[in-house]
Amino acid sequence: MNTIATQSDPIMLLSTGFAMIMLLMVLIIAVRIHALIALIIVSLVTALLTGIAPANVLDVMLEGFGSTLAAVALLVGLGGMLGKILEVSGGADVLAQRMIAFCGLRRAPLALGITSLLFGFPIFFDAGLIVMMPILLSVARRLKQSTLLTVLPAAGAFAVMHAFVPPHPGPVAAADLLGADIGLLLLIGGAIALPTWFIGSYLYGMYAGKQWFLSLPAWFTDDKRSDDEDHATPAFSTVLAVLVLPFGLICFDTVVNTLQVAGLLGSESDTWAMVRIIGKTPVALLLTLLLAFVLLRSQFSRKDYETLCNDALGPLCAVILVTGAGGMFGGVLRAAGIGDAFAQMLMDTGLPVIVAAFVMSVCLRIAQGSATVALTTTAALMAPVVSSVSGLSPVDICCIVIAIAGGATVLSHFNDSGFWLVSRLLEMDEKTTLKTWTVMETLLGSTAFVLALAVSLVF
Template identity: 55%
Template sequence: MEAIEPAYGATTLLLIAAAAVAVLLFLIMKVKMHAFVALVLVSALTALAAGIPVGDVPSALSFGFSNTLGSVALLVGFGVMLGRLLEVTGGAQVLADTLISRFGEKRAPLALGVAALIFGFPIFFDAGLVVFLPIIMTVARRFGGSLLLYGLPAAGAFAAMHALVPPHPGPVAAAEALEASIGLTLVIGLPIAVVSWYIGVLLVSRALGRRIHVDVPTALFGEMNDGRNGDTDTDGGTSGTGRAVTATRTAPSFATVLGVLLLPLVLIGFNTVLDTLITAGVLEESTWAQYLMLLGNTSIALLITVVVATLVLGLRGGRSMDDVSTLFDKALGPVCSIILITGAGGMFGGVLRLSGIGSALTDSLSGLGMSLIVQAFIIATLLRVAQGSATVALTTTAGLLSAAAAEASLSSVQLTLLVIAIAAGATVLSHVNDSGFWLVSRFFGMDVKTTFKTWTVMETTLGLTAFGLSLIVWLVV
């Protein structure tokens, strides 16, 4: 669905957006209305208030909802199924033990974050987070303390890589719009992402974890067993004869667990590398390349991984396929609410985008008299806050500044720094119109207020750190 011609000026649209967010927060935090109901209700009222024709309101609502569900539902479903297998078989504990033995107990959050940075190179934020959840929960239960100490470093690592480093779609699209080198964006963006993660995520998460205690939720994976001496499967369903499965089984090897987790990384890497080479004209879009890219589609890659995990993890030690199916049923039940709330968050953001808030903002901000890199960060930040989508903020801001960047005769390094500044602005201030906000909120078992005090703060410090680093390099070169 294409954006609708704005019915009001930029100021009015911004006031409508601010009022919509305020009403939404009031309904969820004060009235205690269910987040899914509140999001759908406010989305409908916002569409009407913003001047979207009455006949187009249903389409406007389904636009953001269906787009978000299309990308999130399969990832969350497959990710939680995989996570449940890793948890029940003791695979998550094996990986956690290995990481801790390498880094030490005091560096457990660092270990999780480093692993997430590596896995986050080709994997999108939401896919990486759902695959890593059982490992995060296992480590948090083992050492105690707030879940934030372990969850935020990993989630922040995926967020940093997704926002700042090619081949993720946001920085790639911005680089293409500004005619910046994707290779140079990778070379410069990667160290900035790592340093920004360390300063803006790891150090901040330590402070947040000491101040705010978040218990490890049990809705997704239940009370995890220790797993170090094998797993005792007492909730894996019944065997084909109706007999409860209670046998103690040996946990899988570290190599098996690592292989399962690396499988989607490799498959998605096919897609990423081939797409980059085809876009650059190095390869032609042949049939074999299309097949490999299909295998590397995130949803297909996770589907293949779940099938492989079922064979090498699930059907071990006497489990039947019926037992594994029961495990999956128990894993999928609790995520229905997460998927619907995340989709409704996408609906709200979609309504804000279709109402013309983004175009109205860019038109009014295009003449700002300030340094191009500062202008890029501010515009991207305002677009991010107004409509929620980091990708939309990235691509819109890059398109807006492309002509100015061309006229300024910037160097290749400066163009890359401009991309990073835009990505930094599109990262900050994640809130209720961002589907990622709801994903983290529900996965970590946090209410809206706590998510604001933790996730929103961390995303903002991550973006500000990345912008500060890009600005320093800009001034030096």
């Protein structure tokens, strides 16, 4: 959308944008208003203060909201349903047990971390950690070591997948706002997520597990369920097929597109376009979901599938709507000209775009806690900057998305729900949580930024 606001003084625009971001933080942190409501209020106030005609205000807000939902809603919804079905079927336990059997009990933290990386592709951080927690604690009990030794590598795995890899809402929304290719982002995000997890989560988890001993939480030791209780679970090959298929289909689309651009495939564009449809992210997730329905039909009835899908979509509504509201705020910033003014300011300072994106995301993350809000707001502010800088390759844009996600990961503290989830599940005091979880999140975000910067410089 072109700038349609009447206010044109760059200083006034930047001051207004800064004031509105501060207002957003105050509403979320101090007033404790839900992020969705806060984003709507701030979007409306920003539109009016920057001179957007009252008759156009609602159209501008809805266009930003709708365009973001169009990119995010299907992916989040289909991914959430797929994750729910794998969760209830016992897929996480199957993966964990197979990986432990393959790696051995002494390497259980590594096995559980890799399992969480795989399982974290379709399922969100909170849900994945809650599902895996009994398995992680059971292994910690068998090892007779600190629970941090098994929990931190797994929690870090879910965190990096949630932050850097589609179809999770944060990277998908940022990719849409910045114009990044989803398939390429999946490849680069996945490639960066692996060493990021190994350095910032697994290696640090090994250190923290020896440095601080945490005993099993009371809620787990009071649970009367047997670890050996027999449940009907899917075969390992079934779970692996469901996890690998969407990744393979999306990568297929990216590879075909690359070969076409390089002139290595024929010129029958319509034929290849038809073939590439299966690799488009919504279609790939839909096909994977249908495959899961077929492969797991012995465990679930048709009514069960309907119930599971409904159960999965309920909690996702807040995520989808907040993400859409972040896109709404971004649309207002663009229409008001604030993004263009910010782009010009960055160009004048000479600060590299990827560095500016990371720093801004860090500031928003520390101030208001929500990684999703930090990610979408930063991407919205950086969109005009990215579009105005010549010479940025598709790889560069994907690296900027990773840098923003890295900034939105660091320094998880008291205003982040993930901080309290880990603290309460492990019955860990706040000081220890800061020394373990917060440090690990900071290592993850910083490592991802350094790797993204290196990839951008090399390619």
